[in-house]
Amino acid sequence: MAGSALWFFLLLAAALAGRATALWPWPQYIQTSDLRYPIFPHNFQFQYHVSSAAQPGCSVLDEAFQRYRDLLFGSDFWHRPDPAEKQHTLEINSLVIHVATPGCDQLPSLESAENYTLTINDEQNFLFSETVWGALRGLETFSQLVWRSPEGTDVMAYSKFNVFHWHMVDDPSFPYESFTFPELTRKGSYNPATHIYTAQDVKEVIEYARLRGIRVLVEFDTPGHTQSWGPGAPGLLTPCYSGSQPSGTFGPVNPILNSTYEFMSTFFLEVSSVFPDFYLHLGGDEVDFSCWKSNPDIQDFMKKKGFGNDFKKLESFYIQTLLDIVSAYGKGYVVWQEVFDNKVKVRPDTIIQVWREEAPVSYMKELELVTNASFRALLSAPWYLNHITYGPDWEKVYMVEPLAFDGTPEQKALVIGGEACMWGEYVDSTNLVPRLWPRAGAVAERLWSSKLVTNLDFASKRLADFRCELLRRGIQAQPLNVGYCEQEFEET
């Protein structure tokens, strides 16, 4: 397979030598000739195959057809191909979509099949997929194969990303509008009138994502990273002590009180009902033990429990109770690697997210350890895109091979994917889009395409073209290197 993959690469490269196709990420298997078919906008339509499980009324695909029509034909004129090129008299006036299994009104899940086959030739223009989610991936690829002339936040779908990990709250603010604990938002948000996500906002995001085959994985990070929960939930956080007196500051969630677990129980009941994905991210990272250490009640508790001086055991105690609460609601969970590193006893179906580059071990070693313990893993450590530096850092991102650790094939199968992270300390709506794109594209290809697709020259040209395509689609993606796009981003 490796041999033929290379051959197809060359064939396609030759075909594309004259014009660049912004095909990103690279499909698993692609065979192409230099035959070209014209598409006339007023003639073209997306169609459901008569025996497709998805039919008109399937909102995910109906909406997608509209969206891709706009993307393809939104601009007014149609680029005239070079008359010197071989041109076919047959035009493409439809793309027929056949989805094998129903599921149009459902949500995508971790197990959703996203494969598709796209066939364009003299006899047929046909997109076949197992599920509607695969059809979406195929439509995206189709749109990238069509050149058109020069005219969204759909950019994740353009790169075939399929999970939006929403790190919803943290120390500095609590923008999530809770209906069980409205005080959390009122006291914890930057501004409860303007800087909040209402229930309606959340619903809209989830549906917008669903129509693009994107899951929403929400994270409510505890017991650390919870300063903003304190004002709206008095007694939730641990009061720190200065000697024998409370210092006035607060630390992580207080793990020794029953009220804490009653609170979490009620809170996560709400979260489980609002967020339909099977998984919730429960955080568990960077728990600072100093406040716990200083608190006399906690010291007593540690003695009673026989934890000695090992606060990892206290952390473990908290997390285990929390995981039990969340499992009772029929949810699965993802946690940051500290939960694993600190030997918290978690269920075998827990997903561990590896984010630390060097400590306690290199991230490759961590993947090995996590999968060796039979847990599934998500890789983020080398993909912290908020860590900006001068130059083409996308190359380093692109060259990461998530399975390059010592392990059995079964172990490697436990690495279910990864996430590009854009933490928000220095990022807001002024710079989120340029900082994320097209660099995240490098991660997108690594997670979608074959492990053999690693040639930087091939990637560089294609990614630059893909970036221009993003610009054309209204995404303010920053440049990768010196150069230009036909249509530059213009200030309004």
Add this chain to the structure above:
Amino acid sequence: MEQRGWGLPRLLGLLALLAVQVPRSSASSYMGLWPLPLSVEMSPRLLRLSPENFHIGHDSSSTAGPSCTILQEAFRRYYDYIFGFYKWHRGPAKSHAAPELEQLLVSVVLDSQCNAFPNVSSDESYSLLVKGPVAILKANRVWGVLRGLETFSQLIYQDSYGTFTINESNIVDSPRFPHRGILIDTARHYLPVKTILKTLDAMAFNKFNVLHWHIVDDQSFPYQSITFPQLSNKGSYSLSHVYTPNDVRIVIEYARLRGIRVIPEFDTPGHAQSWGKGQKDLLTPCYHGHTQSGTFGPINPILNTTYSFLSKFFNEISTVFPDHFIHLGGDEVEFQCWESNPDIQKFMQQKGFGTDFKKLEVFYIQKLFNIISTVNKGSIVWQEVFDNNVKLQPGVVVQVWKYGDYAKEQSRVTAEGFPVLLSAPWYLDYISYGQDWVKYYNVEPLDFDGLGQVLLVRDSGVVKMSEAHRMPTRD
């Protein structure tokens, strides 16, 4: 997410530091003042402004009046900045207890220079007295008025009822350095005109007063020359990635209305690959042994055609760009191509330059300087020109950009009596994670050895641009 070492404690420390520096007064009224004026006296007494009532006008004693476009445009612009983007509250006008500020009167003291272009010695000083019912903005020239209007707009805020409020205050202000610029590079990436104009707006908000337009380079030549149209026809990224004469005019006038000079940089003899596309025989053909390799190097310094081209070209530039100065570049000249070229080797022998190609570079730059003098313009060059011992006329400005030991370079240049522009520690394109603005802020431009090198020469356009170890009043 990751190590939070940078986060909250560091930020609190920083805020504590700032709090100490800022005099105690109405906290909100000190916020938003950027850059900090030379002297600010703020009283806690508040005045309110009503959008329907308030207006900016010319004092009767002013040397400028309604015919002064630069001020008329500014009055309109600043009214908009103050009132335009806020949420309007339609309350009864006089229900508030605080007295009203009804007017800002602008008074230009000396000949206004209303229709002039700003230059390096332009007087940007102003004084602003904010008291009810009429505030006074006084300046020697229109340039000071522009700076003062910006400061005035930064003093106004809306209280929690939405009332436009300002503290009674007295501000006297002038810049520490006369050349405060931003360099943009439209060769590596084309910047649409709108982007350049937006940059000029933001510059004015920050009281920057020079747009250093690095307009062409190796990668592309977007400047549409009237004398040599093929330069951009063949050298731009595409025919739409071009700055027409009209585009250039728009930028220059937009800048002028904000008191900003536009200094174009046409960087030679290196960084000129794109020039060769539309101008045959301008660049040096490189050689592989005895045959041409097909590639080209810096501008060919031995041909007469080179200098007749440059003469005509810079003649055009001198008419298109009104600023007295043109930036000639002169950085990073690579010698290998010159070395490889047999005609150049012969020339080197003839001239007695031996194998010292710096001498050839010097030869070129000196002829270029002569061309620039002929068109009565001043020159700015990158530091290599100084470092390579080019004979610089007095008044040539040297721009220090190499980071290693830049303070020493500043000493060396000023010791020879040349004005210096400092850029080395301020390469904002070198992004990094975190609050890098702090290290830019902490740069002290006069932190170099140069006792006794005070050069305050203000005649025939030669101006001091860096003072050596004289205690500026602001420290």
